[in-house]
Amino acid sequence: MAGAVPGTLAEVREQFGVWLHENTERLQELCAPGKDVTATFTAQGELQRLLFESGWIRLGWPEEVGGLGGEMILRAVVVEELCAAGYPPPFSFGTQEVLGPAVARYAPRELALELMPRLLRGEEYWCQGFSEPGAGSDLASLQCRMVADGDDWVLSGEKVWTSWAQVADRCVLLARTGAKDSGFRGITAVMLDMDTPGIDLRPLTSMNGDAEFCSLYLDDVRVPRSRTLGEVDGGWAIAMTILASERGAAAWQRQTWMRCRLQDLLRQAPGLPASVAGEAFELIHSLRLLSRRTVHALSRGEDIGATPSFDKLLMSTAEKFLFATALEYLGPTLLLESGPDADAWRNDYLYSRASSIYGGAAEIQRDIIAGRILRLPRER
Amino acid sequence: MERSELALMREALSDLVLAHPGDLRAALGQFGWAELMAEDPAVAVDLLFRLQGEHLTAESLLDEVLLDAIPGATAVAVAFPVPPRTEPGSTYGHGQVRVQGLLTRPLQPSDVVLIPCAAVDGLRLVEVAIGELTQTPADVLDSRRPWTRLSGIVNATASTPVGDVNSWPALLASGRRALAAELLGIGDKMLTLAVEHTTTREQFGQKLSSFQVVRHKLADVRVWGEVADLAAAAAWEDTAHDPTTGSGENAMLAAALAKSAAVRYVATAREHVQQLLGGMGFSWEHEFHWYLRRALVLEALLGGATTLRTEIGASIVESGRLPDLAAL
Numbered sequence: 001m002a003g004a005v006p007g008t009l010a011e012v013r014e015q016f017g018v019w020l021h022e023n024t025e026r027l028q029e030l031c032a033p034g035k036d037v038t039a040t041f042t043a044q045g046e047l048q049r050l051l052f053e054s055g056w057i058r059l060g061w062p063e064e065v066g067g068l069g070g071e072m073i074l075r076a077v078v079v080e081e082l083c084a085a086g087y088p089p090p091f092s093f094g095t096q097e098v099l100g101p102a103v104a105r106y107a108p109r110e111l112a113l114e115l116m117p118r119l120l121r122g123e124e125y126w127c128q129g130f131s132e133p134g135a136g137s138d139l140a141s142l143q144c145r146m147v148a149d150g151d152d153w154v155l156s157g158e159k160v161w162t163s164w165a166q167v168a169d170r171c172v173l174l175a176r177t178g179a180k181d182s183g184f185r186g187i188t189a190v191m192l193d194m195d196t197p198g199i200d201l202r203p204l205t206s207m208n209g210d211a212e213f214c215s216l217y218l219d220d221v222r223v224p225r226s227r228t229l230g231e232v233d234g235g236w237a238i239a240m241t242i243l244a245s246e247r248g249a250a251a252w253q254r255q256t257w258m259r260c261r262l263q264d265l266l267r268q269a270p271g272l273p274a275s276v277a278g279e280a281f282e283l284i285h286s287l288r289l290l291s292r293r294t295v296h297a298l299s300r301g302e303d304i305g306a307t308p309s310f311d312k313l314l315m316s317t318a319e320k321f322l323f324a325t326a327l328e329y330l331g332p333t334l335l336l337e338s339g340p341d342a343d344a345w346r347n348d349y350l351y352s353r354a355s356s357i358y359g360g361a362a363e364i365q366r367d368i369i370a371g372r373i374l375r376l377p378r379e380r
Numbered sequence: 381m382e383r384s385e386l387a388l389m390r391e392a393l394s395d396l397v398l399a400h401p402g403d404l405r406a407a408l409g410q411f412g413w414a415e416l417m418a419e420d421p422a423v424a425v426d427l428l429f430r431l432q433g434e435h436l437t438a439e440s441l442l443d444e445v446l447l448d449a450i451p452g453a454t455a456v457a458v459a460f461p462v463p464p465r466t467e468p469g470s471t472y473g474h475g476q477v478r479v480q481g482l483l484t485r486p487l488q489p490s491d492v493v494l495i496p497c498a499a500v501d502g503l504r505l506v507e508v509a510i511g512e513l514t515q516t517p518a519d520v521l522d523s524r525r526p527w528t529r530l531s532g533i534v535n536a537t538a539s540t541p542v543g544d545v546n547s548w549p550a551l552l553a554s555g556r557r558a559l560a561a562e563l564l565g566i567g568d569k570m571l572t573l574a575v576e577h578t579t580t581r582e583q584f585g586q587k588l589s590s591f592q593v594v595r596h597k598l599a600d601v602r603v604w605g606e607v608a609d610l611a612a613a614a615a616w617e618d619t620a621h622d623p624t625t626g627s628g629e630n631a632m633l634a635a636a637l638a639k640s641a642a643v644r645y646v647a648t649a650r651e652h653v654q655q656l657l658g659g660m661g662f663s664w665e666h667e668f669h670w671y672l673r674r675a676l677v678l679e680a681l682l683g684g685a686t687t688l689r690t691e692i693g694a695s696i697v698e699s700g701r702l703p704d705l706a707a708l
C-alpha cells in the first residue's frame with residue numbers, strides 16, 4: 001500500500017485492484033493448488049504475509065493488534081476483490097475472521113498484542129477446540145475439565161473434529177470450570193499452545209479425503225491462567241462471538257467464493273439450463289444480501305442478535321444447491337475423471353455436504369430462529 | 381425518510397387502507413399518494429403494496445405504479461400479459477392491434493388502456509380506448525379482486541404509441557418490485573396466522589408450537605421472509621429512473637430477484653402455514669384461503685418462479701459473468 005491508508009470502500013477497491021495487477025505472478029504462485037497439507041499451509045502463510053506486509057489484510061483491525069485501523073468492512077472488500085481476481089480466500093482467512101475478533105476482544109491486552117499480529121501476519125495458524133465426543137450440537141454440555149493449580153490451569157479431556165489441529169500453533173479451547181452440570185454457565189475459554197506437553201493428537205480423515213480434523217486427548221495439560229480469554233466461567237460469551245463470526249462474517253467470504261465457482265460452472269457446463277443457473281445465482285445472492293447486512297452491522301459495532309442463523313442456513317442451502325448442480329451438469333467430470341478441475345469439483349461437492357453440519361447444524365439454526373426470532377414459546 | 385417519519389406514514393396509510401375497503405384508489409388520491417410516489421417511490425410502493433397484501437385490498441395501484449415508469453402516458457390502466465406469460469400476448473401488425481390481456485379491474489368504454497404488444501420489430505407500447513373491446517370477468521380464483529380479461533381487435537390507426545424500446549423492461553421492473561412488496565404483505569400475514577394458531581392450539585396436552593417439526597417449518601418460512609425482505613429493499617438500490625443508463629440492467633435484474641425471492645417466501649408459507657392450520661385452514665370460513673388465492677395469482681403475474689429464474693439465468697449464462705449487484 002503506497003502512501004496514506006485508504007479509508008473508503010471505493011479507495012480500497014481501486015488501490016487494491018492496482019496492487020493485485022502488479023503482483024499477479026507472485027499471487028499465482030502462492031495460490032496454485034498445494035501438493036499436501038504442509039505445502040498448502042506454507043503457501044497460505046506466505047500469501048498472508050505478503051498481504052500483511054503490503055498492508056491489505058491489516059485494514060479494519062485495530063492498530064494495537066497490528067492492524068491499520070478503519071472499519072472492519074474494509075477487509076470484506078479485500079477478500080471480495082482477491083476472490084474476483086481468481087484467488088479464492090484460503091482457510092487461514094476464514095480462521096482469522098472466525099477467531100480473530102473474539103481473541104482481539106476477550107484476550108488480556110498483553111496477550112492480544114502479542115498474538116494477534118502473528119495471526120494476521122500468517123506466522124501462526126489457530127484452531128478451534130469446541131466439539132467433544134459427547135458434546136456436538138449440545139455444546140453447553142461439554143465435559144473437558146479445567147481446574148486451577150497455582151498460576152496454571154490443568155486441562156484433561158477430549159476434543160474432536162478439531163480442524164487442522166495438526167498444523168495449528170494454538171487452539172481456542174472451551175473447557176468446564178464449573179460443576180459438571182453447570183451447563184453454559186460453567187465454561188471458560190483459554191488459548192492453548194499446541195506444543196504444550198500432554199496433548200496427544202490423532203488425525204482423522206474427512207470424507208473428501210483430506211486430513212482435515214484431529215482428535216485431541218488432553219492429559220494434565222498445563223496452561224498459564226494468563227491465557228484465559230474473558231472471564232472465568234464466562235466462556236459462553238466467547239463461544240457465541242466466535243459462532244456469530246463463523247455464521248455471519250465468514251459467510252461473506254464463502255459467498256464471494258461461491259460466486260467464483262458458479263462462474264467456473266457456467267464456463268465448464270455449457271448444457272446448464274438457464275433456470276438452474278438462475279436459481280443458483282438467486283440463492284448465492286440471497287446469502288450475499290444476508291451476510292452483507294451482517295458485515296455492515298458488525299462493522300458498526302451493532303448487536304446482530306440471532307440473525308447469523310439466517311446467514312448460516314442460506315450458506316448451506318446455496319452451497320449444497322450449487323454443487324448438486326455441478327454434479328448433475330458436469331457430465332462424467334465429477335464422477336469419473338481426474339485432473340485439477342475434476343478434483344476441485346469433486347472435493348467441493350463432497351465438502352458442501354458438511355455445510356449444514358459444522359458451525360451448528362441446520363436444525364440448530366432453525367431452533368434458534370424459532371426461539372429467538374419468532375419467539376415461539378416452548379412450554380406445554 | 382427518517383425512521384419516525386416512516387412509522388407515521390405507515391400508520392396513516394394503514395388507517396386509510398382499513399377505512400376504505402371499497403374506494404382505496406380515490407382515498408389515496410386525496411391522501412397525496414402520487415406526490416409521495418414522486419418524492420420517494422421506494423417508500424411509497426413498499427408501504428402501500430405490503431398493506432395491499434396484508435389486507436387483501438380489492439383495488440390495487442399496480443396500474444399507477446407501472447404507468448409512472450412511462451413518461452407521457454395518458455392511460456389509466458395496463459393490459460398485463462395473461463399469467464403465467466411475462467411477454468405480452470397482444471400483437472401489433474397488419475394494421476391491427478390484437479389485444480389479449482389482464483386488467484386489475486373492469487374499465488369504462490371511454491377509458492384509455494396501455495397495451496404492450498409484440499410486433500415484428502420487437503415490443504411496442506400503444507394506448508387505445510377501451511371502446512368495443514371485450515371485457516370478461518376473471519375473478520374466479522381470487523374473487524376479492526375484480527380481475528378482468530380484455531380481448532378484441534383495434535385498428536392500428538386508433539392507437540397511439542408511447543414510450544420507447546426501454547419502456548417494457550422498465551414496466552416489468554416496476555411491476556415486479558410492487559408485486560414483491562404485496563407478496564411480502566401476504567407472506568407476513570400467513571406467518572402471523574400460523575404463529576397465532578400454533579401458539580394457542582393444544583394437542584397431546586401441549587401447544588402445537590412446542591413440537592420441533594412445527595417450529596422448524598415456521599423457521600423455514602421466516603428465513604425466506606428475511607431473504608425476500610432484503611431482496612425487495614435491494615431492488616431499489618440502483619433504480620436509475622432513466623432505464624437507458626448502464627445501471628438500468630442491474631435494476632431490472634434486481635427487480636426480478638426481488639420478485640423471485642418473494643415468490644419463494646409465499647410459496648413456502650402457503651405450503652407450511654396451511655398444513656399447520658389443519659382442518660381449520662381448509663375451511664371457507666377461515667381467512668387463510670383468501671390469502672392463498674391472491675398469492676397464486678400475484679405469484680404468476682409478471683413471472684412465477686421458473687420464468688423469473690430462467691430470465692435471471694439467461695443473462696448470466698449468456699455473459700458467463702455474474703452481475704455486480706448488492707455491492708458492500
Ligand SMILES: Cc1cc2nc3c(=O)[nH]c(=O)nc-3n(C[C@H](O)[C@H](O)[C@H](O)COP(=O)(O)OP(=O)(O)OC[C@H]3O[C@@H](n4cnc5c(N)ncnc54)[C@H](O)[C@@H]3O)c2cc1C
Binds near residue numbers: 164
Ligand atoms: C467439516 C467440519 C469441520 C469441523 N470443524 C470443527 C472445529 O474446527 N472445531 C470444533 O470444535 N468442531 C468442529 N466441527 C464439529 C461440528 O461443530 C459438529 O459436528 C457439529 O456441531 C454437530 O455436532 P455432532 O457432530 O456431534 O452431531 P450431533 O450433535 O450428534 O448431531 C447429529 C445430527 O443430529 C441432528 N440434531 C442434533 N441436535 C438436534 C436437535 N436439537 N434438534 C434436531 N436435530 C438435532 C442434526 O441433524 C445433527 O447434524 C466440524 C465439523 C465438520 C463437519
